Amino acid sequence: MKSSERIPQAVLNLRKIWQQKKVEMQFTQIEAAKNLDWSQGAISQYLSNITELGPGAVVKFANFLDVDPTEIDPEVEHKLPHIHRINLSYSSDDMTRPVDEHLYSRKTNVTEYIRVSPSSKIEGYRDTSNASSVFWDVGLTGVAQICATSKYPSAKVLAIRLKNEKKLRFYLKNDTPPPEKIQKMWAVVAFLYM
Numbered sequence: 001m002k003s004s005e006r007i008p009q010a011v012l013n014l015r016k017i018w019q020q021k022k023v024e025m026q027f028t029q030i031e032a033a034k035n036l037d038w039s040q041g042a043i044s045q046y047l048s049n050i051t052e053l054g055p056g057a058v059v060k061f062a063n064f065l066d067v068d069p070t071e072i073d074p075e076v077e078h079k080l081p082h083i084h085r086i087n088l089s090y091s092s093d094d095m096t097r098p099v100d101e102h103l104y105s106r107k108t109n110v111t112e113y114i115r116v117s118p119s120s121k122i123e124g125y126r127d128t129s130n131a132s133s134v135f136w137d138v139g140l141t142g143v144a145q146i147c148a149t150s151k152y153p154s155a156k157v158l159a160i161r162l163k164n165e166k167k168l169r170f171y172l173k174n175d176t177p178p179p180e181k182i183q184k185m186w187a188v189v190a191f192l193y194m
Contacts (some may be wrong), residue, residue, distance in 0.1 A: 012048045014061060017072060018047060021065045023110075036064055055079040066134035068102075088143065091115045092168040095161050103143060110145045114159065116167060116191065122157060122170045144170075146186040157189035 021027075033040040046052035046061070059077045062069035069076045077085055088101040089112045099115060146159050158176055160169050163181045170188065171177070 007049050008053065009052050010058065010076075011047070014058075014072050015047055017067055018061075018067055021067075022122075025065075032083060036060060040083040054077055083170065086113050088113045088115050090168070091117060092120050092144070092170075093117045094166045096166045097167050111151070112145075113185070114144045114146055116144050120168075120170060122172060143192040145192065147189055149185055149187045152187035153191055155189065157188040159186040159188050160184070164168075 017128070027035075029040050029043055032041055036043065042051065046053050046057060051057075053073070055076050058073045059069050062072055073079075085102050085107070086101070088099050090097070091099050092114055101115060103113070144159060149155065149158065156173055158171050158173055160171055160176060161167070162169065162177060162181055163183045165183070176185075
């Protein structure tokens with residue numbers, strides 16, 4: 001790099017975040033290179049502004065450093081034509097209180113993304129016990145992509161909010177509570193594990 005060249009803000013941001021995370025996460029540049037599937041020299045070239053820090057590298061660094069890609073390059077969202085920012089609507093623990101979170105994903109026709117808490121499980125409804133019992137304890141943590149059941153009628157898992165409850169519950173399609181107990185129901189398109 002020539003001394004008269006201006007260092008892009010994205011590179012300056014990456015350097016700052018790299019130094020902070022290096023201490024916090026306790027990794028070496030060799031360990032980072034192995035994790036990123038790059039050479040140690042490639043990482044050094046990005047940090048030194050020898051190699052241009054493109055959108056793909058920004059996203060890869062962001063994933064490794066566990067930061068939002070816009071913390072490295074505030075303009076990255078506009079440079080990725082097939083990626084868009086997704087605002088999470090609610091947490092599965094309280095469907096009455098909106099959350100202020102987002103993630104980046106490929107464009108889809110899914111209507112909502114929901115943060116799924118570690119306590120969420122796929123449940124089965126048992127009429128004989130007049131209550132829900134755990135059907136499949138998978139320790140779901142991450143984000144659920146949900147949409148209207150009419151948009152995805154072949155969904156195998158449904159997200160259901162029961163009447164007089166804030167919490168969102170997940171049920172296998174053929175094992176849901178009776179309709180009179182349901183406040184609202186969505187089809188689960190996918191779970192994104194975090």
